[in-house]
Amino acid sequence: xxxxxxxGLRKAFGTTVALDSxxxxxxxxxxxxxxxxxxxxxxxxxxxxxxxxxxxxxxxxLGRDPWLERDQLMxxxxxxxxxxxxPRWMRVSQALDYVxxxxxxxxxxxxxxxxxxxxxxxxSRVRELSKGMVAxxxxxxxxxxxxxxxxxxxxxLGLDLLYRKQFYDSLLNDYFDRTRTILVTTHQVEDxxxxxxxxxxxxxxxxxLDCSMEDFESRFAEVTxxxxxxxxxxxxxxxxxxxxxxxxxxxxxxxxxxQLTALGEVRTPSIADxxxxxxxxxxxxAKGMAK
Amino acid sequence: xxxxxRDSQISESQGIxxxxxxxxxxxxxSVRRELWEYRSxxxxxxxxxxxxxxxxLIASMIRGVVLQPFSFAAGVILMAVFIVSIFYSLxxxxxERRDRSILFWKSLPVSDLxxxxxxxxxxxxVLPLLGFxxxxxTELIMLLLGSLVLMGRGLNVATLWTPVFRMWxxxxxxxxxxHMLWYAPMYGWxxxxxxxxxxxxxxxxxxxxxxxxxVEKIAFNTTRFAAMLGYxxxxxxxxxxxxxxxxxxxxxxxxxxxSSPGLWIGLAITAAFxxxxxxxxxxxxxx
Numbered sequence: 001x002x003x004x005x006x007x008g009l010r011k012a013f014g015t016t017v018a019l020d021s022x023x024x025x026x027x028x029x030x031x032x033x034x035x036x037x038x039x040x041x042x043x044x045x046x047x048x049x050x051x052x053x054x055x056x057x058x059x060x061x062l063g064r065d066p067w068l069e070r071d072q073l074m075x076x077x078x079x080x081x082x083x084x085x086x087p088r089w090m091r092v093s094q095a096l097d098y099v100x101x102x103x104x105x106x107x108x109x110x111x112x113x114x115x116x117x118x119x120x121x122x123x124s125r126v127r128e129l130s131k132g133m134v135a136x137x138x139x140x141x142x143x144x145x146x147x148x149x150x151x152x153x154x155x156x157l158g159l160d161l162l163y164r165k166q167f168y169d170s171l172l173n174d175y176f177d178r179t180r181t182i183l184v185t186t187h188q189v190e191d192x193x194x195x196x197x198x199x200x201x202x203x204x205x206x207x208x209l210d211c212s213m214e215d216f217e218s219r220f221a222e223v224t225x226x227x228x229x230x231x232x233x234x235x236x237x238x239x240x241x242x243x244x245x246x247x248x249x250x251x252x253x254x255x256x257x258x259q260l261t262a263l264g265e266v267r268t269p270s271i272a273d274x275x276x277x278x279x280x281x282x283x284x285x286a287k288g289m290a291k
Numbered sequence: 292x293x294x295x296x297r298d299s300q301i302s303e304s305q306g307i308x309x310x311x312x313x314x315x316x317x318x319x320x321s322v323r324r325e326l327w328e329y330r331s332x333x334x335x336x337x338x339x340x341x342x343x344x345x346x347x348l349i350a351s352m353i354r355g356v357v358l359q360p361f362s363f364a365a366g367v368i369l370m371a372v373f374i375v376s377i378f379y380s381l382x383x384x385x386x387e388r389r390d391r392s393i394l395f396w397k398s399l400p401v402s403d404l405x406x407x408x409x410x411x412x413x414x415x416x417v418l419p420l421l422g423f424x425x426x427x428x429t430e431l432i433m434l435l436l437g438s439l440v441l442m443g444r445g446l447n448v449a450t451l452w453t454p455v456f457r458m459w460x461x462x463x464x465x466x467x468x469x470h471m472l473w474y475a476p477m478y479g480w481x482x483x484x485x486x487x488x489x490x491x492x493x494x495x496x497x498x499x500x501x502x503x504x505x506v507e508k509i510a511f512n513t514t515r516f517a518a519m520l521g522y523x524x525x526x527x528x529x530x531x532x533x534x535x536x537x538x539x540x541x542x543x544x545x546x547x548x549x550s551s552p553g554l555w556i557g558l559a560i561t562a563a564f565x566x567x568x569x570x571x572x573x574x575x576x577x578x
Contacts, residue, residue, distance in 0.1 A: 050397075052394075070402070071402035071403075074397075074398060074401075075400045078398065079398045081398075085395045086392065086395055087387075087392035087395060089327070089328055090328075097320075098320055098323075101316060101319070101320035101323075102320050102399050102401050104400070
């Protein structure tokens with residue numbers, strides 16, 4: 001079933017268009033990464049989905065209108081929007097009490113279970129915890145809620161590599177069960193490459209790429225071309241070419257792998273490489289990339 | 292509605308039995324979290340009460356004065372409650388946007404209406420009642436101390452105790468009529484400014500009124516608006532002429548109070564201010 005469905009979703013701040021009539025559809029059980037440069041419209045899209053901002057166009061989240069039904073919707077949605085939103089004065093025990101008090105689907109025992117795996121003390125105030133521990137606390141609260149959609153807006157911003165890895169590991173191992181849906185935005189794309197099932201690039205309020213990770217692997221290929229094959233490779237119209245240690249690395253979209261293996265070493269590009277290829281040329285947003 | 296029908300189907304099929312959260316539960320927890328965050332709500336009046344008791348200890352034990360300071364003690368604690376109410380109302384909706392925690396509060400199934408009402412209930416209900424309890428407790432301790440002093444001198448303690456129940460009744464009446472109902476538009480205004488201002492909430496709360504008074508004075512050389520504000524501040528028809536009226540047994544006149552148009556106009560304005568604060572809470576994000 002469809003968890004998020006947007007048609008012609010549009011939002012403008014004065015003359016600045018943050019979302020330019022985007023269409024979006026996220027099905028149950030997917031982990032969608034919404035990737036884009038700063039100011040691309042990611043946060044605006046998330047805010048609209050979470051009922052934090054008004055919008056034009058049509059948007060249904062779990063069958064509801066988020067702007068009009070935010071409080072009911074929040075029974076089925078959890079969100080973490082960067083690491084610094086837990087109130088700093090709050091004690092860990094108060095956070096547990098409060099969420100248990102207001103959230104009908106919060107399993108306190110489960111949250112306590114997650115917390116025992118960390119060094120977080122119940123009596124600590126949030127301001128006394130390190131950034132990584134605050135993220136662990138927020139994740140423990142959120143994972144103990146039996147929600148259908150989890151929205152993560154830059155959840156690992158400012159965390160070190162270990163916390164980031166642990167964050168996504170617990171998300172996949174202890175939370176995600178294929179009936180839940182996760183929507184994540186991040187700049188740390190290398191962290192989510194093997195987490196996502198779907199990938200979406202957004203730039204200047206428009207969706208410029210929308211594909212599943214299975215498609216991603218068959219559709220995009222990166223070739224480290226042998227010097228004598230570079231010209232032949234260029235003839236196949238790569239979407240980007242870069243030089244590494246004097247060798248040309250070319251990125252192709254929709255080119256047969258067999259054709260490419262003749263040119264050099266072929267592999268699946270990283271999301272980061274594709275991101276740079278698609279977004280790199282800001283002056284001219286890539287055309288014809290959207291499905 | 293199709294959405295809720297689907298919800299119930301999903302819940303059944305997955306065997307989820309959502310715990311029944313009573314409708315009042317989010318409100319109750321919202322009020323509690325205000326008390327967690329703004330501990331001055333109870334610490335400030337308690338501290339003033341402690342200082343008052345210390346003073347009374349000196350007065351009764353050393354100077355032998357037992358009767359006089361009662362209404363004064365009540366007055367200072369009320370003043371503390373009033374000041375805390377003002378600062379709380381001005382800070383609460385502003386603070387959650389400033390520290391970005393509004394994003395956390397909004398990620399939970401608590402409506403903006405519940406949030407705004409729970410915040411409004413602190414100056415309108417919680418603080419006056421808390422003030423009443425603290426004053427009664429303080430005066431009880433004072434009475435016990437005073438009784439000890441009087442008995443030590445072989446005097447009758449009845450003179451000390453007779454007026455207190457009447458006094459507490461007067462106090463409660465004063466709190467309900469003035470602090471809860473008559474001051475309501477003031478707290479409503481402060482909450483509205485708190486939800487609206489990006490910075491310097493205190494200036495935005497005070498300056499418009501000063502500006503109106505100044506324009507009126509310069510343009511028409513009248514001070515009606517200032518007089519109206521003064522009347523509101525002073526407590527309107529239930530204004531207590533002096534603290535001694537706690538003992539002076541002025542007649543309670545609820546009829547006169549309830550029939551004064553100022554009360555109802557004030558409450559209507561309060562509702563409008565709170566509706567504005569609610570609208571802003573819905574639309575605004577962190578600052």
